[in-house]
Amino acid sequence: MANAVLETRNLTKSFGALQVSKSISIDLLPGEIHAVIGPNGAGKTTLIHQICGGLRPDGGTIRFDGQDVTGLSVDARAAAGLARTFQISALAQENTVLENAVLGAAGAKGQGFRMFTPALERADLVDAARSALERVGLLDQQSRLVSELSHGQRRQLEVALALSLSPKAFILDEPMAGLGTEGSKRMTAFLNDLRLEAPILLVEHDMDAVFALADRISVLVYGEIIASGTVDEVRANPKVQEAYLGEAA
Amino acid sequence: MMQERTLNALVLAGLIAIPLFAYVTDEPFTITLATRTVILAMAAVGLNIALGLGGLVSLGHAVFFGLGGYAMGLLAYHAQTYTPLMEVPFLIEGTKSMPVIWLVAVIVSAFAALIIGYLSLRTSGGYFIMITLAFGQMFFFFAISWSAYGGEDGLSIYVRNGFPGLNTLDPIQFYAICLTLLAIVLWFASRLACSPFGLALNAARQSPDRVRAMGLDPFRLRLVAFVVSGAITGLAGALFADLNRFVSPAMFSWQMSGEIMILIILGGTGRLYGPVLGAIVFVTLEHTLGDISDYWLIFLGLLLLAVVLFAKGGLIGALSSRRTAHG
């Protein structure tokens, strides 16, 4: 446990009377994919927000890469190497794929405030951007506007931007959403390789993908982790079957 | 339809050719109009960095225009009355040197933009508009009540400030100074728009979450953009005061803020030359319609309404072929 890359301890969060996180403690170990599943409204998005810094928890701590990041802002956590993708693609739609990727590279290198040299004339940024695009298979689309991309291609670009941070951990929020069967398969294969780069906290509805990828699964129901363990352990857990799989079936 | 680049070149060629023609045919008033155009364009290029790239609808840029104007006014006033501007804690004398005045104008407006930006960028959308408008009004009333420097009547400067090696009282030479500065500002703005900072600022307008996830703070990006934007508008203000040899609280007024913004929308938001073309149209309308009718602002209002409701993209959008604008 001591060498967890990311670790939450007793996170609690309420909106008024509604308790959306009830003392959540989960961790992410090097090299693993840890999936968080749960029915709609279980508090998965709230949990991600707290881990990434968009929401301040009412109580509990978040440690990342050996330091307490509970009080840090979203951008400070990102700069520290916590990379995320969004459930609904968040990209600069009016810009090209390459410009988005170059922005990613500039952010990763702490050069977002350089204003005298055109970004596309900076060989180091462009090279880093192209190699990230190449890894997700988007290099041939680099000159297109993001608004012209298909849904699947935007997902790929999200991952490319996350990659360009050279992150120490990935937080992926439903990367399979809207991809279709074929797309999901390709993304699954891709994520399987991505774990070699950095461990992945994966929030996902697509159970085939979760069961294929996850080393460990945590089940979140009504703001509470009701089970946590390997795929087989979680599948066999009667509480899970009752609360979640039973309901889904 | 033509390429935006061709249109830009035509605009620049016109800004060089027309005053030269006026110089040859001895029509100094035309040169003065062209100077006014170039200075207003510069103020709007400044605003366009915040507005077009950053999506920050500042209705208070007259603050920086006015501060630039008063920087010139105060320094030149103390130089012409041979009184020090300040004695404690250290002595500051007035000056009639344009480069010094420009530097002071840029620093003062950048500092004001830092404070106003820090306060108003805590909010967004409609709030931001109201707050920038209110800060503009604050400076307006302050200038009116500051009787030591003319209050409501403003300050007259009898002789235009000097620039080493040039006769600034010659209209064409002063115009050359202003046009050169505009060219430098445009060059800088074009570099900035496609720099990493420009990309990040533009992305922060479209998706702040994305920028945060890249480790960048949208607030800081916007604040820096606001400061750069204010500094450029402040420089334009100093030139504007030098053109008129007069500053008054009107430079701080909300109408002034509105006018600077109108220039951008007439030309085309987020386009490098939008403010320049907008300024040309504005000054031309002001001059020609103003001769025909005392109520020419009605026509400006109708034109503006038409552009907003029916011709998004402004004149450049209507005249050039490229449909999407990248800063």
Next chain:
Amino acid sequence: MSLVLIAEQVLNGLQFGVMLFLMAAGLSLIFGVMGLINLAHGSLYMIGAFCAAAVAGATGSFVLALMAALAGAAVAGALVEVLVIRRLYNKDHLDQVLATFALILIFSEGTRWLFGSFPLYLNVPDILSGPVTLPGGIQYPLYRLVLIGAGLAVAGGLFWLISKTRIGIQIRAGENDREMIAALGVDIGRLYTLVFALGAALAGLAGALVGAIQSVQVGMGEPVLILAFVVIVIGGIGSIKGAFLGALLVGLTNTLGGIFLPEALKLMIEPAAATSIGASLASMAIYILMAVVLVLKPTGLFGARA
């Protein structure tokens, strides 16, 4: 400085505050319900004042003048809403600012064209002119006292309208969830026109009431408009209660600042300088108040949303 003077200034501040409230309430409703930032609200204030001055000039009746102000501003508001404003609801703030700025130009120059550049005068009706003696021996103009009363009455009526009536429920629903009220079968187009006309009528009323103690002229609306924005920033967008308290706060700060700041400074520096610096500071006082609120509570004192 005597207590009488202070009491007088407090009343002046209240009077200014309630008139600001009439402006701010309409602006805040329009922003809250339609999401529209309306710079032309000051023009409606001006239209109200001009209608009142014209009708009072023709008939000599102050009551008719007030009714003309209400009707004129409401009709102008409804017309503008139908012709221009409704095309702006789905546009961004920049378009709204530019279009309503264009409306200011059209209204201001149009009024100048119709009435000329010289100010008109609207007289306080005889029955309301002259001072009254308040408890404590304070002499205070009756008309200003009536303004305070009228402003408070309108504020009360507005609270009642928003909290108790059917239309109020629709307005509040519109502030919270636009799709919801469409689903309830409310004609949104009509509701929006109505809210806009209501806001316009309040502005027009304020313009006419204030027009009787100041001059009626082109450009009178915008300074009040900007102060109303300050009120909204301080009070919080979409909150009538916030607009009310914000308006009183701004009214009192503005009036009392002009009196007390120079006096307070005189205790520290020589009188002539104190008077001039104090006047400058007083002109900035409400904006400094706004800045303080922004630092402490960016959404305003009563605002729930950013």
